[in-house]
Amino acid sequence: MNLEGIEKSRLFQGMTAKELSSCLDFLCAKEKRFRKDDVILHAGEQTSKIGMVLSGSVTVESNDIWGNRTVLSHVGKNQYFAETYALLGEVLLVDVRANEESRILFCNIKNLLEDSKKSSPWKEKLLKNILIISSQKNLILSGRSFYTSSKSCRGRLLSYLNAIALQSDSREFDIPFNRQQLADYLNLERTNMSKELSRMQDEGLIEYRKSHFKLLVSR
Amino acid sequence: MNLEGIEKSRLFQGMTAKELSSCLDFLCAKEKRFRKDDVILHAGEQTSKIGMVLSGSVTVESNDIWGNRTVLSHVGKNQYFAETYALLGEVLLVDVRANEESRILFCNIKNLLEDSKKSSPWKEKLLKNILIISSQKNLILSGRSFYTSSKSCRGRLLSYLNAIALQSDSREFDIPFNRQQLADYLNLERTNMSKELSRMQDEGLIEYRKSHFKLLVSR
DNA sequence: CCCAAAATGTGGTTTAAACAACATACATGT
DNA sequence: ACATGTATGTTGTTTAAACCACATTTTGGG
Known part of the structure; x- marks a missing residue:
């Protein structure tokens, strides 16, 4: 697993090497590779993992039952997908597909919102980072719906x-x-x-x- | 300040009375009252506070320089507004106006994302709660932009x-x-x-x- | 059950966006 | 400066959404 430079990513920003390590462990972080056109996540499923594009790029698309395909967004290197679905446990309404040969880091964030006895510095940092990711997406989406x-x-x-x-x-x-x-x-x-x-x-x-x-x- | 039942709200959910008290303190929580049609937040400004509707309701609207008004959303009791702008320090693109006589609780969440030496149980809970609020809005917005x-x-x-x-x-x-x-x-x-x-x-x-x-x- | 009000559907007309084909302006590399 | 490709603008046509007026269906109260 080549995670070089990951400490600079939005998701893990501000963590020490030690914190990063515990954090990756807690999140069951796992890298997977996909070929061009592989479906990474299927509409109708649920997921508990946020996806981070380590290399390559993916598209978020809708494929309806009548066979129409619409590309909704591109997610490039160091960007994230499925975080809202993972956090809230909602059913995916879209497919996520590899746009080219891609490496994706999956992090299980489902349990992050659950009550936990002990807190740790990395957990607070992680929560803040995800909150920023979510808010930024929010800003983009609300702008678009506004215009x-x-x-x-x-x-x-x-x-x-x-x-x-x-x-x-x-x-x-x-x-x-x-x-x-x-x-x-x-x-x-x-x-x-x-x-x-x-x-x-x-x-x-x-x-x-x-x-x-x-x-x-x-x- | 009548904050009865506030511990059941999404923002403060899961906190003990003691935690709630420290939390309200940290957030400089302050209730304000508005008459019908009062402008609560002005487009072009920045804000560091999330708004929670305690009673009444508000509308989020766009008033452009040519005088066109568009109502973008309604925010009713126990719902929130401006959280994204407050967190990210972005300029407001919309006005928020009291739709009727309303009581609003303002909570300064700007500093929540900053580095802090000491963490506390309520802070982690607060972060989780805001993350849920943000994610839920996200889900609504992405659905809309999708359709x-x-x-x-x-x-x-x-x-x-x-x-x-x-x-x-x-x-x-x-x-x-x-x-x-x-x-x-x-x-x-x-x-x-x-x-x-x-x-x-x-x-x-x-x-x-x-x-x-x-x-x-x-x- | 009957009535009134609300919700839904239909036909015809108007309007504006999409589309197509092309003209003009601008930027770039030689 | 020239040629080429890209970005932008214009004109005309087609298409589909908005709009309007009204018919039909459904709903809820008396």
């Missing part, structure tokens, strides 16, 4: 641009996407979104050039 | 129905929504969704009556 809550192209653009303005504390800012990426992120079609952006510019709502935007407030 | 990932009405219905089938481990099940609620949840228009459902029934994909559904697989 796509409007049904219209314009509504989504407005809520997105407004949010970035809030984050950058300025009405002028750069977004971290090109047009295609933005369209994908907001679940829109690129050319249609471009159309809407120029309409909004014509109406004097915004000004933009490439990824630089400026929000205008008429009075 | 709305398709652009088409049919796609969303299929992914939703498929997921419920997985959860209930059966191709026949009841959904917890009426038509209007399902349409809102999937971000669709009710009558259009009804039309699509009957089309799907005509095509032999599904059978349904009210909230009872059966998934059919043709061969």
